Amino acid sequence: MRTFLIALALGCAAPLSCFADAFEERIGPCLACHGENGQSDKAEVPSLGAEPAFYLLIQLYLFREKQRRIEIMNDAAKDLTDEDLRRFSDFITKLPAPNPPQETPDPTRMERGWTLVQKYRCEFCHSRDLSGHDNVPRIAAQREDYLVKALREYKANTRPGYDATMAEVTQPIPDGDITELAYFLARLR
Numbered sequence: 001m002r003t004f005l006i007a008l009a010l011g012c013a014a015p016l017s018c019f020a021d022a023f024e025e026r027i028g029p030c031l032a033c034h035g036e037n038g039q040s041d042k043a044e045v046p047s048l049g050a051e052p053a054f055y056l057l058i059q060l061y062l063f064r065e066k067q068r069r070i071e072i073m074n075d076a077a078k079d080l081t082d083e084d085l086r087r088f089s090d091f092i093t094k095l096p097a098p099n100p101p102q103e104t105p106d107p108t109r110m111e112r113g114w115t116l117v118q119k120y121r122c123e124f125c126h127s128r129d130l131s132g133h134d135n136v137p138r139i140a141a142q143r144e145d146y147l148v149k150a151l152r153e154y155k156a157n158t159r160p161g162y163d164a165t166m167a168e169v170t171q172p173i174p175d176g177d178i179t180e181l182a183y184f185l186a187r188l189r
Contacts, residue, residue: 025082027091028075038095046146050097055137056089058162060154068160097131098141105187113184116177120169122185130188133163151178 034040038049048056054105062068064077064085072157080088117123132138139147153159155170155178173181 023087023091027088030088030092030188034092035095035098038092039098040143042145044145044149045143046150047098047141047143048092049095050131051093051138052132052134052136053093054087055132056092057085057134058135059184060085060088092156097138098143099142100141100187100189105183109180109183110187112185113137113180116181117184120173120181122179122181125165139185140188142185144182145186147182148179151182 033045034048039047050106059068060077060080063070063073064080067073077085122139123130126139127136128134130138130140149169150159151173152175154161154166155173157167159166162168170178
């Protein structure tokens with residue numbers, strides 16, 4: 001009986017180890033672009049550390065179903081099962097939040113940025129500290145270039161969301177305010 005239990009334990013441990021290895025291999029390309037430490041170092045590629053798991057799950061689903069079209073993401077997500085989507089989002093949400101750029105921010109621009117956050121009510125959906133929640137992304141300490149790109153795409157209605165909110169709220173925002181918002185948001189601690 002003891003030999004049987006040992007064989008059973010070894011037999012069960014092997015698939016679990018293989019599954020872990022497979023997950024590590026599958027998450028590797030994600031981390032290569034979005035950052036192993038939750039912070040992307042690639043232009044216009046978002047940092048995903050500390051993003052809400054439900055938000056990540058929705059985004060992965062949209063990529064898998066090609067409802068959000070970015071070819072590299074559509075290809076990466078095309079074979080993911082629903083369980084994979086949950087596992088990837090649960091893993092990524094536990095990565096550390098990105099750090100803002102190290103240089104000292106311009107206090108005038110930071111004050112102006114906070115004024116714009118309030119004017120356009122960003123904190124209404126993204127939380128007062130802009131860390132996001134549920135299906136709303138963290139925008140605090142996000143890459144500045146990515147924020148500019150995303151806001152411009154929402155404004156131009158070339159970036160579909162799963163609802164029309166961002167397209168609506170970005171319509172009245174002049175481009176100068178978009179760059180100031182991105183400057184501020186990227187430098188939040």
